[in-house]
Amino acid sequence: LKFISKKLINQKDKIIIQELIFKPKISGVIFSSDINNDSPYYIINFDRSGKTNLITSGKKNSSMQTIVIYKETKNLGIFHKLINVIKKFEIIFKDKVLDVEFAVKNNKIYIFQCRNLKKIKINNNDTIKENLINLKKKIIKLKKKNPYLCGETTYFSNMSDWNPAEILGNKPKPLGISLYKELITNSVWAQQRAEYGYKDVRPNHLLINLAGSPYIDLRTDLNSFLPANINQTIQRKLINFFLKNLKRNKSLHDKIEFEVIPTIFDADFEKKIKNTLSINEKIEYKKQLKIITNNILDKKNDILNKEVNKLNKLEKKILQLKKSNLSEIQNIYFLIEECKKNGTLPFAGLARCAFISNSIIKSFVNKNILDEKDKLNFYESFFNISNFINKNLLKIKKGGSKKIFFNKLGHLRPLTYSIESKNYQENFSTYFKDFKFSKNKGRKKFILNNKKEIAINKFFKKNSFKISAKSFFAFAKKSTQLREYSKLIFTKCINEIFINLCSLGKEMNINRKDMEFVTINKLIESYSNLNNSKLKKIFNKEITDNKKNHKILYKIKLPDFIENHKDLYFHKLINVNGNFITNKKIHGKIYEIKLEKKIANLNNKVVLIENADPGYDFIFSHNIKGLITKYGGPNSHMAIRCMELGLPAVIGIGENNYNSLSNSTFLEIDCDLKKVNVIT
Numbered sequence: 001l002k003f004i005s006k007k008l009i010n011q012k013d014k015i016i017i018q019e020l021i022f023k024p025k026i027s028g029v030i031f032s033s034d035i036n037n038d039s040p041y042y043i044i045n046f047d048r049s050g051k052t053n054l055i056t057s058g059k060k061n062s063s064m065q066t067i068v069i070y071k072e073t074k075n076l077g078i079f080h081k082l083i084n085v086i087k088k089f090e091i092i093f094k095d096k097v098l099d100v101e102f103a104v105k106n107n108k109i110y111i112f113q114c115r116n117l118k119k120i121k122i123n124n125n126d127t128i129k130e131n132l133i134n135l136k137k138k139i140i141k142l143k144k145k146n147p148y149l150c151g152e153t154t155y156f157s158n159m160s161d162w163n164p165a166e167i168l169g170n171k172p173k174p175l176g177i178s179l180y181k182e183l184i185t186n187s188v189w190a191q192q193r194a195e196y197g198y199k200d201v202r203p204n205h206l207l208i209n210l211a212g213s214p215y216i217d218l219r220t221d222l223n224s225f226l227p228a229n230i231n232q233t234i235q236r237k238l239i240n241f242f243l244k245n246l247k248r249n250k251s252l253h254d255k256i257e258f259e260v261i262p263t264i265f266d267a268d269f270e271k272k273i274k275n276t277l278s279i280n281e282k283i284e285y286k287k288q289l290k291i292i293t294n295n296i297l298d299k300k301n302d303i304l305n306k307e308v309n310k311l312n313k314l315e316k317k318i319l320q321l322k323k324s325n326l327s328e329i330q331n332i333y334f335l336i337e338e339c340k341k342n343g344t345l346p347f348a349g350l351a352r353c354a355f356i357s358n359s360i361i362k363s364f365v366n367k368n369i370l371d372e373k374d375k376l377n378f379y380e381s382f383f384n385i386s387n388f389i390n391k392n393l394l395k396i397k398k399g400g401s402k403k404i405f406f407n408k409l410g411h412l413r414p415l416t417y418s419i420e421s422k423n424y425q426e427n428f429s430t431y432f433k434d435f436k437f438s439k440n441k442g443r444k445k446f447i448l449n450n451k452k453e454i455a456i457n458k459f460f461k462k463n464s465f466k467i468s469a470k471s472f473f474a475f476a477k478k479s480t481q482l483r484e485y486s487k488l489i490f491t492k493c494i495n496e497i498f499i500n501l502c503s504l505g506k507e508m509n510i511n512r513k514d515m516e517f518v519t520i521n522k523l524i525e526s527y528s529n530l531n532n533s534k535l536k537k538i539f540n541k542e543i544t545d546n547k548k549n550h551k552i553l554y555k556i557k558l559p560d561f562i563e564n565h566k567d568l569y570f571h572k573l574i575n576v577n578g579n580f581i582t583n584k585k586i587h588g589k590i591y592e593i594k595l596e597k598k599i600a601n602l603n604n605k606v607v608l609i610e611n612a613d614p615g616y617d618f619i620f621s622h623n624i625k626g627l628i629t630k631y632g633g634p635n636s637h638m639a640i641r642c643m644e645l646g647l648p649a650v651i652g653i654g655e656n657n658y659n660s661l662s663n664s665t666f667l668e669i670d671c672d673l674k675k676v677n678v679i680t
Contacts, residue, residue: 267459
């Protein structure tokens, strides 16, 4: 200090010398509120490595854990002392969000640093508390025995089936979630499964709205995958076994069809049921799954073409309604009904066929009948939607008309169920500005050698399947392509619903943004009910109420997997590795896409995005280097799309890992070793 000029020294300055805490039991950072939306939760990022710099570095750290604690929670476990210290700091730094670095050693709390970040704007703690109490009651009721379903209890997941967190986001607006439920998860999904030979679980709904977040009721979901003709004893044993497995391995909640329950018969059947059934029960279960699988794969049943015929009817009906002189409310009502009957229902069937194909191929890889390269070559061998987009963009680039592109794809929008999100036609210059193409867009050839073909034919023959290896791969290719085609068709219906809604809003002087807060149920109701109040008055009241409610619900933090009501107050974020696509290794600069900010140049970037539905396919026209998503499973839209394109990706990396990566600049993805390494 004697070398410092006296002029530079302020007498009020202090130098703090902090003792080194060597190998603490726990070290980390605690935020006194959620820094994203100031909601009333303590967020604790910590690890037990004995190092004190892993958390504070901000880099991806596989040993890091995150605990979320509602501020009024009484049972704090090992964090009781720490929270008491933080509460004292909160009294000193009134109305501030605090960022506190800490360590725990020999049951003693060490504080390294306490910073105040910004003013807290929480004025609705009482309302949040009231909502949590009501939510607790709802979950307790839902977990009780259900007379229509097997299973002693249930759990809730935001990604187990129909991927609601990926398609809708974590806190969708009322219009989006109500439309998704109406078109798919109320009854259409169950109708489709019953038609294919699975247990009919109606009138149970698949999707439950918990504090504005979409969750799948896992008991309902698992029951819907049971063959319709197995007895109740087998059903009870299986459902309770699968639920216990999920409780023990929560990280499997986004891949239950691959890792938890056999929904068809494939080469991995034995692995999933272990010792839960007697020999005779297992034989019966296997027999019924084989019947379902065979009925779907059998050429004579012509399942794929039957589903396509429904989609063709829908296209005609959309054109017919566009030309009609019906009112907006009438159009919306008929579009919804047609979409359910000839849109989302055949889409669900084609998606089931594609999943079955994918599952069988994956099981062949697991049994070494095929290798990973065979699987990747297969998915990279077909013409897909991204190829179609790029082909038409190339024509536009050469001076061609945009008309064909708009007729086929203009209706697509990122966040399919959000009326506020602009479609490709409305926002072409933003989504496709500076688009570039990968140097290698040629499709790979899929050639099955004689030895592998014989092994697959042997498997099919042994299990009495009426299909050959060649016919199976033709079915797999066609079903996967038709699944994507069916999305294109039924989302036209959604676009038309939104066009009519915007027109209706214009008449009533309600803007597009506010229309997000109208529920589809209110619109359906207004079709058949004559209310004394004017429609504008009804809508404005619903918008006002839903806006107020959404603001409160947005501040409620829930885990991806809810085991019981205690998780509402205290939960640990699940550490997941994500689903690695391809076996490639790449490194690149990170670019996080957020719809609220302008999209910059994506060329050669590793794109990060929280959730990505078919409307985000525009990103593949920008020659991106890789993709990482927070939400998504091994069979989700983006997983299949990246497989088809041979694009290195990590789909569904989870909140913890995603947040770490979003604070980084440069990373490496090694799909072969299943690792993401932060470089800077």
